[in-house]
Amino acid sequence: AQTVTQSQPEMSVQEAETVTLSCTYDTSESNYYLFWYKQPPSRQMILVIRQEAYKQQNATENRFSVNFQKAAKSFSLKISDSQLGDTAMYFCAFSAYSGAGSYQLTFGKGTKLSVIP
Amino acid sequence: DGGITQSPKYLFRKEGQNVTLSCEQNLNHDAMYWYRQDPGQGLRLIYYSQIVNDFQKGDIAEGYSVSREKKESFPLTVTSAQKNPTAFYLCASSMGQGPQGEQYFGPGTRLTVT
Numbered sequence: 001a002q003t004v005t006q007s008q009p010e011m012s013v014q015e016a017e018t019v020t021l022s023c024t025y026d027t028s029e030s031n032y033y034l035f036w037y038k039q040p041p042s043r044q045m046i047l048v049i050r051q052e053a054y055k056q057q058n059a060t061e062n063r064f065s066v067n068f069q070k071a072a073k074s075f076s077l078k079i080s081d082s083q084l085g086d087t088a089m090y091f092c093a094f095s096a097y098s099g100a101g102s103y104q105l106t107f108g109k110g111t112k113l114s115v116i117p
Numbered sequence: 118d119g120g121i122t123q124s125p126k127y128l129f130r131k132e133g134q135n136v137t138l139s140c141e142q143n144l145n146h147d148a149m150y151w152y153r154q155d156p157g158q159g160l161r162l163i164y165y166s167q168i169v170n171d172f173q174k175g176d177i178a179e180g181y182s183v184s185r186e187k188k189e190s191f192p193l194t195v196t197s198a199q200k201n202p203t204a205f206y207l208c209a210s211s212m213g214q215g216p217q218g219e220q221y222f223g224p225g226t227r228l229t230v231t
Binding site for chain 1: 150157158159160161162165175205207209219220221222224225
């Protein structure tokens, strides 16, 4: 079974500063995907960024980037130039084959990020 | 606009009553999912369906039931057997099988049972 661990329940960052959210996972699979989802106060889940395990290059999406360390099973999210709209819960998620022909997302418990003006 | 709709946004029920949460998508996605979210617990998978007329239990299926009669619809029934039904419920869909299948989420339904 896959597990995803987010060790920081809450974090805060000053507006315009940079913050890094941590995520580690455990799996025996070699082919998988990793995701970061954002859940703002509206509670709508929004995909922030994805990483394919077979790609060594770290994914980037504007101010969001990841540091993917496959051997260490680590997948951290860096938010640059933090904005007030980045205030949200952030969930790390893992997708791989889960048996019976299906693939499922396994989520971490989330990190609550507050951006301070 | 394509997307996933869940209704209602807030739902109140008395203990012992069954209640059905609606989830509809017009993204032409094959797979649909139901998650439960509790404070400090992240998202936990209740049921999922990869194709019409077929569905599988997730990690916390006890006390819940689903149907998938149409590709667009995947309603979730919270039965009286669910011991702690008060929670936030999220429906999601994806294009199909494969780990690259990004899941798209609905806005959620907050269920309160008293």
